[in-house]
Amino acid sequence: MNTLAKTISGKYLDSVKLMLISKELRSLKGVEDAVAITATKENKEILAATGMLVPDAEAASETEIVIVIKAADEETAKAAMQKATSLVENPPAPVSGIISSEVRNLAKAIEILPEANLCLISVAGKYAAAEAEKALDKGLHVMLFSDNVSLEDELALKHKALKKGLLMMGPDCGTAIINGLPLAFANNVPTGNIGIVSASGTGLQDITCGIANRGCGITQAFGTGGRDGKKEIGGIMLKACLQYLMDDTDTEVIVLMGKTPAPEVLNELMRLIKQTHKPVIVNFLKQIELPELPNLQSSVSLAETAELACQACKKPYTEIDSPVYKIPTLPQNRKYIRGLYSGGTLCQEAILIYKRLFGAEPFSNVGAKLLAEGWHTQEDSYIDMGSDEFTVGRPHPMIDYSLRLKKLSEEAADKQVGVILLDVVLGYGAHPDPASELVPVLQKFPGEICIVCHVLGTDADPQDRQKQIAALRECGVYAFTSHANAVDFSLKTLMKNRENV
């Protein structure tokens, strides 16, 4: 044990400041105990009681500050003493922000921002409905990001909203762009004449980006939450938003998307579409029978949906950047594909395309052919890492790449894996620089694995899409900006490997 003591005279610091300095010193590694204190009689007693009253401290006068440091070794003690001296000579500026805000509730927030017209709610599910109800009562549109809200609550909230002429987007609504303002997980998309209503978050992101990347723009991108099309909810918001877009003079083309709605909801949606002359493009994520309407087109591909919407604008638009890569040849043993997704709708689309090609679904944690355990992939497997089993107690994989990086490394170490397919979602809410996470890991992968990546975003997004793509390509990733193209390439690579057998 090394004990150092020092006396500083001609300097006055109040006792609270000195306590804070002492606290900081004690937190230093290797420091057993430390104190900076004015050498009054009472304080010397305190020092004595704690075994810190070394002779130097005892000799100090009433107005002097003594510093006593006990550390494991001399070097640590010296370093701590140096730090202590500088802290006493130049005491730290006060730390602000202990109390983050005086705004503790919605009423107070409205007092401060009376023109507020939208409430974005992302508190834990069990409290979310109550907050949403308060917001609707105050006349605010609501975007409810939270999940784990009961169907009864969702229904009640949507009824209330409808009565008041308000949006009730969600629960579990991750994406919306209202009057040009991206909310939660959303991208920077220019204003235009395409209006979108979607029950799928990543679907909405992918379509809005597809539109932006083709040089077109949107009026609104409404999210409804994934369950709106269910029989229990009756498509309340899907219908209300569709009606809004039909009536909105700025909107000339409408996109409607989400999981296939319940038959009665579908009928009502079709009845509405019949009442408008505006072109409507629907994407229900699977092939279903739809009535023949002159203004209705349908697609099951996100990329194609965006393409059709742009076509319907009847204005020139740019072709999407579609890189021509040579299909790589993989070693014979590397015969399986693994999809590691952060976007649920993208994962489902990938599974759908796989099924169309091979006639059967791959293993997955979200489709018909379930993995025994989501984590343990086998043969051809697709995992939606944004599903609940992976997000309990940790951030969404669009924000936190750690779990996906771990899984990526595991898959690459599997000598039977030839193709890894993943999505990188850019935009607000998402990780500020995904390439910085992925590149160091991907660089270490053996060259014989084919990494295919769909980069979802626009050039106006905060992450700098071109830089992200360039960094990924730099380390050998086959990066695409259209999900359909990415999936197509991954499957072609897989087929080539299998044909060679």
Next chain:
Amino acid sequence: MIKLDKGKPKVINIGLESFAADLLSQGAEVISVAWKPPLNIDKRWTELIERSRDKIEAANTKALEIINAGRPVLVGMGIAGDVIPGMHKNLILHAGPPITWEKMCGPMHGAIIGALLYEGRAKTPEEAEELAASGTIDYAPCHEHGCTGPMAGIISPSMPVFIIKNEAYGNYTYATQNEGLGKVLRYGAYSEEVIVRLKWMETVLYPVLSKAIKFLGTINLQGLIAQALHMGDEVHNRNRAGTSLLIRQLAPAILKTSVDAEQSAAVLDFINGNDHFFLNLSMPACKAALDPARNIPGSSIAVVMARNGTEFGVQLSAMGDRWFTGPALVPDALYFPGYSKADANPDIGDSAITETGGLGGFAIAAAPAIVQFVGGTAKDALSYTLSMYEICFGESSSYQIPALDFRGTPLGIDVVKVIENNLSPVIDTGVAHKNPGVGQVGAGVVKAPFEPFIKAYQALAESFDNYKE
């Protein structure tokens, strides 16, 4: 039909702060709510309270008028056994809600041992402890005998006390003389120096002060507190200005009335050397102003917050002498060198009467010198005071915060607002070591626990249920 105004939405964000940050980065107007999970309150109570809002409002208006009209003055001194109502030779008063010897914390045990030694009821600490546990000695809360006591708050029959009168309502309150810092009875110390000091306070300090106060007639405590707030005190954790102002009044009177110059000097030295001397006057002054606001049916205003080192107790205007209690919390404080939270006793003392009276933590914006206790900046202190307006029924008409353009301090803790805003009172506090005899180990702020307030809210709600017009 959905109606959506043109222009970028103006957003209120409740939840993930990163969403608000993203919106701000786009230049959107956004306000983030510092949200936390609501308290779990039975809907039945909420409805009963909702139904009775007008009645509560009227009752609280009356209670606040009474508190604001109070005029606490120091009128004299006396010996506890002679002046405190109900005091008798086997009674010891303590801080906080009622408690048995067995359940008392270390510092309170230590202080009672010290008091019995001081009273000459025992010769050794062991003897004192035996007597204390024997059943011969009765224990009661200070608050039930018109008193307030800091920390352990022990008052035994021979101790001299200040006598405070609320001139507007004629009620009296009492408190002992403050012993200073270091090894002192109120922190549970009972060594010889503690007893010797108490004896000196009885035989020298008390007679000198008593004569001086008699000479002065009365000392207007309300006036002193109001001035002290303008001079950087909040009269709970900082009493330097209040003590200085008191000495300015006392000094000439002591010189005129004391025959012994040595004693006069010793008394003035003692007060001068103890910044907290005024605390034992600010506390009974607050109690004197609050007590007349008791027993107003329907009033949700707290008239007492007090801790005994084991439990935190609240009394409500509408609920008579009932205590609502819950476990006292360990303060998140700044600790003296060599000590940490592990050494700390749970919150203790009647001094939270200052917060109940709109001072202490509620007035911390007036005391920039001690803002380190609340985060370090004057802004932090302002936030604390501002947040307390949200749980108070009104404002003080006597005590002001200079930094808030002399706005009255938040006054009248409204239990309904505490529950509805999910915001508990902040209390400035000293921290005692959990073992008797060690003394003070830190200082800081502590949030009152919710449990007593939830119980008080429930009782108030049920009182409306029982009330049939």
